Amino acid sequence: MKNVIEIQNLTKYYGKIKGVENLxxxxxxxxxxxxxxxxxxxxxxxxxxxxxxxxxxxxxxxIENKEFNKDDIEIKEKIGYLPSEIYLYxxxxxxxxxxxxxxxxxxxxxxxxxELVKRLELDEKKKIEDLSLGNLKKLGIILAFMHEPKILxxxxxxxxxxxxxxxxxxxxxxxERTKGNTIFYSTHILSEVSKICxxxxxxxxxxxxxxxxxxxxxxxxxxxxxxxxxxxKEIVKxxxxxxxxxDENTIKFGNNLPHDELIKKLSKYKIDRILIEEATLExxxxxxxx
Amino acid sequence: xxxxEMKINFKNFxxxxxxxxxxxxxxxxxxxxxVNSDNMQMMDxxxxxxxxxxxxxxxxxxxxxxxxxxWLKTEGFVFVLLITGIYSGILGSSILLKEExxxxxxxxxxxxxxxxxxxxxxxxxxxxxxxxxxxxxGIFNFxxxxxxxxxxxxxxxxxxxxxxxxxxxxFAVCLxxxxxxxxxxxxxxxxxxxxxxxxxxxxxxxxxxxxEFLKYISIFTLADIRNVIVNIxxxxxxxxxxxxxxxIFIILTIIRYEKKELV
Numbered sequence: 001m002k003n004v005i006e007i008q009n010l011t012k013y014y015g016k017i018k019g020v021e022n023l024x025x026x027x028x029x030x031x032x033x034x035x036x037x038x039x040x041x042x043x044x045x046x047x048x049x050x051x052x053x054x055x056x057x058x059x060x061x062x063i064e065n066k067e068f069n070k071d072d073i074e075i076k077e078k079i080g081y082l083p084s085e086i087y088l089y090x091x092x093x094x095x096x097x098x099x100x101x102x103x104x105x106x107x108x109x110x111x112x113x114x115e116l117v118k119r120l121e122l123d124e125k126k127k128i129e130d131l132s133l134g135n136l137k138k139l140g141i142i143l144a145f146m147h148e149p150k151i152l153x154x155x156x157x158x159x160x161x162x163x164x165x166x167x168x169x170x171x172x173x174x175x176e177r178t179k180g181n182t183i184f185y186s187t188h189i190l191s192e193v194s195k196i197c198x199x200x201x202x203x204x205x206x207x208x209x210x211x212x213x214x215x216x217x218x219x220x221x222x223x224x225x226x227x228x229x230x231x232x233k234e235i236v237k238x239x240x241x242x243x244x245x246x247d248e249n250t251i252k253f254g255n256n257l258p259h260d261e262l263i264k265k266l267s268k269y270k271i272d273r274i275l276i277e278e279a280t281l282e283x284x285x286x287x288x289x290x
Numbered sequence: 291x292x293x294x295e296m297k298i299n300f301k302n303f304x305x306x307x308x309x310x311x312x313x314x315x316x317x318x319x320x321x322x323x324x325v326n327s328d329n330m331q332m333m334d335x336x337x338x339x340x341x342x343x344x345x346x347x348x349x350x351x352x353x354x355x356x357x358x359x360x361w362l363k364t365e366g367f368v369f370v371l372l373i374t375g376i377y378s379g380i381l382g383s384s385i386l387l388k389e390e391x392x393x394x395x396x397x398x399x400x401x402x403x404x405x406x407x408x409x410x411x412x413x414x415x416x417x418x419x420x421x422x423x424x425x426x427x428g429i430f431n432f433x434x435x436x437x438x439x440x441x442x443x444x445x446x447x448x449x450x451x452x453x454x455x456x457x458x459x460x461f462a463v464c465l466x467x468x469x470x471x472x473x474x475x476x477x478x479x480x481x482x483x484x485x486x487x488x489x490x491x492x493x494x495x496x497x498x499x500x501x502e503f504l505k506y507i508s509i510f511t512l513a514d515i516r517n518v519i520v521n522i523x524x525x526x527x528x529x530x531x532x533x534x535x536x537x538i539f540i541i542l543t544i545i546r547y548e549k550k551e552l553v
Contacts, residue, residue: 048553051396051399051400052399053395053396053399053551053552053553054551054552054553055549055551070404070405070548071404071405071406073402073403073404076400076401076402076403077402079400081400083396083397085393086397087392087393087394087396087397088394088397089294089298089392089394090392091298100294101401103291104291104401104402104403105402143397
């Protein structure tokens with residue numbers, strides 16, 4: 001497999017404040033790479049550095065083994081970019097915006113545009129300033145996918161999309177992967193990453209702390225269980241759990257067991273109340289990378 | 291990109307050009323009745339009582355306001371200079387920066403275009419609108435003057451052209467300054483400040499020998515109206531200087547924009 005995106009020792013400081021530090025990463029052809037981290041971890045800084053919107057303090061980005069410089073039109077043509085917050089020209093209608101977008105590309109991309117507009121159910125007559133957040137996101141997705149780029153760089157692409165449109169979008173992503181296109185997918189939603197990505201990179205405080213295959217991450221799937229029972233002590237002894245907090249007959253613990261197994265074990269006891277929560281990204285960090 | 295740039299800047303062009311046209315329309319409509327009345331002589335007499343420095347500031351020492359063309363040479367072109375100057379300043383400080391201020395630059399930057407072509411497209415559009423504005427006002431006044439009576443056509447055409455030189459320099463300077471920030475509201479005040487400061491420096495420089503040096507730091511020195519009125523010719527040095535300063539600031543803008551962080 002050839003490397004499509006290669007980030008080499010990327011460092012970005014805003015004055016004395018660290019954005020990202022010494023970040024190295026390779027994305028192979030045809031993979032969907034999930035890039036997760038909490039707000040302010042350095043996801044957007046990394047993406048903006050790749051897109052040359054900001055100047056790197058040091059390090060470089062290679063696209064298909066060629067350094068991606070600001071004015072490299074050949075590389076820019078291969079990239080579809082969806083920023084986390086989409087700002088487009090308010091004075092235009094959706095149709096005018098799409099026409100304007102078409103004007104930047106030499107090849108005819110009209111057919112793909114028509115297909116995407118239909119699939120994402122976007123009204124071309126509407127003015128951009130009147131679009132809801134979800135519709136603006138749809139337009140952003142169409143703009144990023146329209147010229148059939150080999151590389152997609154997507155920053156929080158599903159925020160604002162309703163569940164139906166999210167599924168349409170996931171289908172689009174799978175089609176892109178089938179075509180052999182590479183996707184850099186930044187998000188803070190863990191379930192999204194496990195659903196569609198092949199590999200995941202976890203960024204925290206500007207450092208890439210882990211790159212893992214999704215199967216590996218799934219094995220570590222973590223939930224938090226809160227139980228109220230008079231037999232709390234026996235449960236703790238039986239399940240050998242790591243208690244996070246406890247209050248009289250109530251305990252909260254981190255659970256690595258498959259849910260099926262957990263419920264079987266708990267069925268032996270009289271339980272007054274049970275709450276099983278999916279671990280948040282923050283919880284994952286606390287649990288694995290503290 | 292160029293077509294779109296022309297489209298989004300069209301509204302402002304119409305507004306500012308209309309301001310000048312409305313002003314001159316009033317003059318052309320009202321002036322004949324003033325000129326024909328007895329008041330004119332009194333007004334001319336009164337003008338002579340004003341200090342020479344003030345008359346100089348409005349070119350009234352070398353021209354009289356006894357006709358529409360006379361008024362144009364005195365106060366009229368001062369308005370043209372100031373309004374085209376303000377328009378050029380606003381245009382220069384916003385044409386490039388608007389994409390950053392509105393955050394649309396994130397989209398534009400991801401398109402297969404170089405930063406240089408973004409700057410050049412926008413500058414070409416800006417310069418074209420400045421020239422179009424001067425030409426529109428020039429043609430309008432030419433028609434107005436032709437209907438009001440005889441006037442020196444060569445002098446008029448040369449006078450009309452002069453405002454281009456100060457305007458393009460103001461445009462280029464403001465364009466360069468806009469590369470130091472991300473928000474248009476920060477540069478708009480500065481660009482208006484440059485226009486007014488330049489204008490007052492020019493007036494003060496004409497008040498006496500001790501303040502004459504100030505003309506070297508005023509952009510309006512490049513619109514040498516006095517020389518044109520007296521000699522009916524444009525000083526080639528002024529033209530060369532205006533073009534050179536404009537080119538230098540455009541090159542500096544391109545260099546800075548290449549290195550600029552866009553978000």
